[in-house]
Amino acid sequence: MTVDTATVVAPEDTLSAAMKKGSAAEHDQAEGSSFMSDLLGGKMPADGYVAYLRRLRPVYEALESTARALAADPIASKVIDPALDRLATIDADLEHWAPGADQSVDSPAATAYAQRILASAEWGGSFVAHHYTRYLGDLSGGQAIGRILDRNFELDGAGISFYAFDEVGKVKPYKDDYRDRLDEIGATLSQQERARLVDEVKAAFNLNQALFAELGALYPS
Ligand code: HEM
Incomplete structure (x- = not known):
């Protein structure tokens, strides 16, 4: 994984603004991936969505075990919130889509992503980058994705608990408050640390992009 170490964070930007701006190009790319376009365009078979959920499982397992390990970390604890936990919803959704099946997955992309999250425990700021990329995404575009899946697959609300944040x-x-907490973190960091955190956001987006590329190859348009 190459990381753009040349990231420059404008000193006047809040950390939340720097994270959003710093990953805008990567966000556009993720939105434009063939897997996402097909999924949202109603062209992906149900198996493709199951394959996606099975890849998200190790990713969230890594996020949520690292969150527990960093519960007392001065930086990461500002955003960690068990109300966001998704692992149980992924398991419930997998049981809906593929009841009784072996849900394990052989996915180099998911393994690389999970490993990077586990390694982020080394510095709370790196973990915050991963936390933001998935959970704020799930609370943003993810909400629309859930509604589109509901319509495309005629689910009537079943099998999409991943997108329902009942405890939030x-x-x-919640998102406004989350960004305030990011900004509080930002106020305690040096410029160099802020750039390092934004670099890790880009890396997190690229790992999502690699996941979509793997799925796109398995389920071509
Ligand atoms: C087709 C796929 C996607 C769509 C349609 C989409 C759509 C959106 C939209 C409309 C917003 C802005 C919501 C707001 O302002 O409140 C947003 C924000 C966000 N999305 Fe996505 N998104 C997609 C994929 C992704 C992916 C793959 C990730 C990363 C895993 C991601 C991460 C984020 C994050 C972190 C934000 C919050 C940005 C911020 O306010 O700082 N999105 N998304």
Whole structure:
């Protein structure tokens, strides 16, 4: 994984703004991946979505075990919140989509992503980058994705608990508060640390992109 070490974070930007701006190009790429386009365009078979969920499982397992390990970390603890945990919802959704099946997966992309998350425990700021990329994404575009899946697969709300954050309450104020917490973290970091954190956000997006590329090859348009 190459990381853009040349990231420059404008000193006047809040950390939340720097993270969003710093990953805007990577976000566009992820949105434009053939897997996502096909999934949202109603062209992906159900098996493709199951393959995606099976890859998300080790990713969230890594996120949530690392969150528990960093519960007292001065940086990471500002965003860690068990109300966000997704592992149980992934398991419930997999049981809906592929009841009784072996849900393990042989995925180099998911393994590399999970390993990078586990390694981020070394510095709370790196873990915050991974936490933001998945959970704020799930609370943002993820909400629309859940609604589209519901419609495309005629689910009537079943099998998409991954997108339902019952313990979070209203999503908009939660996201605003989350960004405030990012900004509080930002105020304690040096410019160099802020750039390092934004670099890790880019790396996290690239790992998602690699996951989509793997799925796109398995389920071509
Ligand atoms: C087709 C796929 C996607 C769509 C349609 C989509 C859509 C969106 C939209 C509309 C927002 C802005 C919501 C707002 O302002 O509240 C957003 C934000 C976000 N998305 Fe995505 N997204 C997609 C894929 C992804 C992926 C793959 C990731 C990373 C794993 C991701 C991570 C994020 C993050 C972190 C934010 C929050 C940005 C911020 O406010 O700082 N998105 N997404």
